[in-house]
Amino acid sequence: MAHMIIDNRAHADSVPLLAVKGLVKQYPGGVTAVDGLSFTVREGTCFGLLGPNGAGKSTTIEIMEGILSPTAGEVRYRGEPLGRRFQAEAGILFQKTALQDFLSVRQTLALFRSLYDQGMSVDAAIKLCALENLVDRDNKKLSGGQLQRLLLAVALINDPAIVFLDEPTTGLDPQARRRFWELVQSIKAQRKTVILTTHYMEEAQLLCDDIVIVDHGRIIAQGTPPQLLAEYGVANLEELFLKLTGEALRS
Amino acid sequence: MNNLNRGFSLRRLLAVWHARNLEFVRDRASLIFTVGVPVALVIAMGIIFGGPPRPLFKVGVLGPQQNYAFLHERYFQFVPEHNPAEAVHAVSRADLDLLLDLRGRPARYWSVQDSPKGYVAEKLLLQADPQAQRQPITGSAVRYIDWLFPGVLGMNMMFTCIMGAGYVVVRYRKNGFLKRLSATPVTAFEFLTAQVLSRLGLTLAITLILYLGVGTVIGFHSVGSPALLLLIAVLGCLSLIAFGLIIAARFASEELVGGMLNLLTWPMMLLSGIWFSLEGSPRWLQWLAQVLPLTHILHATRAVALDGAGIGGILPDLAYLGGTTLLFLGVGALTFRWRSD
Numbered sequence: 001m002a003h004m005i006i007d008n009r010a011h012a013d014s015v016p017l018l019a020v021k022g023l024v025k026q027y028p029g030g031v032t033a034v035d036g037l038s039f040t041v042r043e044g045t046c047f048g049l050l051g052p053n054g055a056g057k058s059t060t061i062e063i064m065e066g067i068l069s070p071t072a073g074e075v076r077y078r079g080e081p082l083g084r085r086f087q088a089e090a091g092i093l094f095q096k097t098a099l100q101d102f103l104s105v106r107q108t109l110a111l112f113r114s115l116y117d118q119g120m121s122v123d124a125a126i127k128l129c130a131l132e133n134l135v136d137r138d139n140k141k142l143s144g145g146q147l148q149r150l151l152l153a154v155a156l157i158n159d160p161a162i163v164f165l166d167e168p169t170t171g172l173d174p175q176a177r178r179r180f181w182e183l184v185q186s187i188k189a190q191r192k193t194v195i196l197t198t199h200y201m202e203e204a205q206l207l208c209d210d211i212v213i214v215d216h217g218r219i220i221a222q223g224t225p226p227q228l229l230a231e232y233g234v235a236n237l238e239e240l241f242l243k244l245t246g247e248a249l250r251s
Numbered sequence: 252m253n254n255l256n257r258g259f260s261l262r263r264l265l266a267v268w269h270a271r272n273l274e275f276v277r278d279r280a281s282l283i284f285t286v287g288v289p290v291a292l293v294i295a296m297g298i299i300f301g302g303p304p305r306p307l308f309k310v311g312v313l314g315p316q317q318n319y320a321f322l323h324e325r326y327f328q329f330v331p332e333h334n335p336a337e338a339v340h341a342v343s344r345a346d347l348d349l350l351l352d353l354r355g356r357p358a359r360y361w362s363v364q365d366s367p368k369g370y371v372a373e374k375l376l377l378q379a380d381p382q383a384q385r386q387p388i389t390g391s392a393v394r395y396i397d398w399l400f401p402g403v404l405g406m407n408m409m410f411t412c413i414m415g416a417g418y419v420v421v422r423y424r425k426n427g428f429l430k431r432l433s434a435t436p437v438t439a440f441e442f443l444t445a446q447v448l449s450r451l452g453l454t455l456a457i458t459l460i461l462y463l464g465v466g467t468v469i470g471f472h473s474v475g476s477p478a479l480l481l482l483i484a485v486l487g488c489l490s491l492i493a494f495g496l497i498i499a500a501r502f503a504s505e506e507l508v509g510g511m512l513n514l515l516t517w518p519m520m521l522l523s524g525i526w527f528s529l530e531g532s533p534r535w536l537q538w539l540a541q542v543l544p545l546t547h548i549l550h551a552t553r554a555v556a557l558d559g560a561g562i563g564g565i566l567p568d569l570a571y572l573g574g575t576t577l578l579f580l581g582v583g584a585l586t587f588r589w590r591s592d
Contacts, residue, residue: 067433067590084436092434098426115435154431 015079016040017162017193018064022073025059025217033059034070035217041210043161046184046194048208050201050237052245056217057197058095058166064195065092065164077162088116091160093151095167095197101140105131105150108139112157119158129153129183145176152183162193169203181206201238211237213244220244280507291514308372309530311338311347314354321351321379327372330530343388344557345398346528348372357382366395393557400471401552402525405487408458409519409545412488413495413512416450420499421508424591433589440584443500447492447580454488455481475555479562483555486572487548493579494544500583503591519545547571 018041025034033056041047051057062068064075066082077086099108109122126132129149134142142150148168155163165184169177177200184207188194198204204211205225213221221228221244225237234240276282306328313332316322322329332338332350341347342361349372352359360376360383362369376383420443423429432442466472473480498511522529522536523545529537540546551568554560562569 065434067430087434087436090434092431094427094430094434096427097431098428099431100428112435115432115437117436158435 017043017078019076020064023060023063023070024072025063026071033217037219039212039222041193041195043193044191045209046188046196046207048204048211049195049197050204050211050241051214055215057214061164061166061195061197088158089161091155091158091163093155093165093168097151099139102138104136104138106135108150109153109157112154116158125153125157128156145172148172148180160192163187165194165196167197167199169200201241205237215245278504278506280504308348308368310372311341311350313338313352319353321376324375324379339388341530344393345395346530349376357384359384359386361386361388363388396469397471397557400469401549401556404458404461405545405549406525407461408454408488409491409516411454411457412450412491413516416446416492417495417499417508417512418505420446420496421503421505425503429589439587443496443580443583446496447489450492451488455484458484473556474559479555480552483548483551486569487544489576490544490572493576493583496583497579500587519543524549544572544575
């Protein structure tokens with residue numbers, strides 16, 4: 001029996017939490033949004049997927065979330081194709097989404113908690129995302145920052161091992177953004193794996209352990225922030241981003 | 252700045268009007284349905300109501316339809332009848348305004364005296380044939396309002412079920428709430444069933460209020476079992492809600508879905524027997540009416556409320572409503588889309 005346990009540990013160490021292999025996504029009309037992406041995500045890290053508008057990062061993250069089907073390639077979670085286990089252990093904060101207008105914060109979290117067999121208590125999610133003063137407020141009356149915190153709490157309600165955050169701070173004021181970063185750091189401190197897409201390079205530099213930069217559906221840079229800065233001889237990620245993707249305005 | 256302080260600008264108004272029109276025209280599916288539904292309605296109504304002027308009175312005729320002056324009256328529809336008992340029952344149910352028996356002389360007739368159309372038809376008959384003899388209707392005759400009331404309840408039920416549930420799902424899809432739910436373990440069947448049950452409770456409550464309130468005012472009372480009426484209402488609502496959800500299962504445009512839901516509700520408005528009986532209508536029209544859930548709801552409700560039918564008498568209707576509920580929910584779940592794009 002002891003021998004078996006050792007074998008399993010060895011297997012767990014060698015298998016990345018999430019592995020993306022040869023991912024391709026073509027839309028009708030011949031548009032290739034993702035063009036052969038391959039990378040892995042280490043457990044307990046924050047993985048940043050960066051790129052300019054139209055680079056294919058939203059399509060990539062939606063395939064990784066299991067929401068979109070790839071044209072070719074695959075995504076594996078703990079060595080297995082995405083399935084029930086992934087759905088139970090993943091939390092997602094979509095870039096564009098909504099909740100029911102006339103439910104309160106607590107009612108919304110109670111709804112989503114009841115959809116999972118396991119997870120954290122509603123009170124724990126409220127505390128984790130600093131929603132204590134908003135529990136009885138209707139969703140439609142929340143500010144942008146408050147709504148994002150609620151959506152994060154919804155994403156965490158099943159106590160996920162992996163959390164997808166698709167441009168979570170877009171449209172938030174600087175105070176709300178910094179508060180959100182604190183929340184993400186507290187999630188990281190719990191050894192949860194975070195997958196983040198963002199347009200804010202300061203955010204990526206602060207939160208991410210590993211970064212992949214994509215453009216035209218392909219990887220153009222990959223590594224830890226210190227590695228990337230050293231490799232390209234730049235002072236920060238914003239400089240690197242502009243150096244790699246150009247300064248011309250993207251659609 | 253207060254909007255009221257800006258004054259009126261025709262330019263702004265026209266700009267917003269133009270943008271809205273552009274949006275509407277460029278949403279091709281909505282455009283096709285918004286224009287297509289009225290065209291389909293015109294065609295349908297042309298088929299149903301076209302031709303010579305519609306008859307005002309429906310008269311059943313037993314025996315040969317020859318050499319009888321009254322049969323040449325205009326604005327009467329004369330429907331051949333072969334079963335005297337069923338024909339008399341149809342008069343008592345207001346399905347026929349009058350029944351004429353020409354198998355002997357003098358002619359005999361049956362009509363409900365407190366029915367306005369029955370009264371006028373009788374007067375015109377006696378003018379054409381003063382010898383015609385009135386026959387008593389066995390059992391209690393049904394007032395037109397008693398016949399109509401289940402139809403009005405059914406119509407209200409139809410709109411509450413089909414429109415209510417359909418639009419909610421479309422809104423959820425459009426604003427992304429469905430996308431959020433799709434990331435949870437909840438299945439399309441679970442989601443749709445939850446919507447059906449939620450709408451069921453609301454519709455039953457509204458129907459009960461109408462039944463008790465309006466029923467009291469007009470003096471309507473069911474001669475059959477209230478429990479059976481409730482069973483019909485439950486199965487009927489389930490079938491209608493699931494019917495609407497088939498349409499709402501895929502689309503994210505309220506205008507498109509509005510057009511498609513209209514396409515479902517109008518045939519039921521015209522053919523299910525809300526306002527008038529289809530007795531004497533072409534066979535294919537009667538067959539088409541049998542496909543619609545509301546036809547079975549009204550048939551079963553009238554059978555119980557007006558004739559005191561038991562569960563055995565309405566079993567085919569109940570089976571149809573139950574079966575279509577499962578069929579519609581299954582189709583809805585299979586074709587369901589969580590996302591709008």
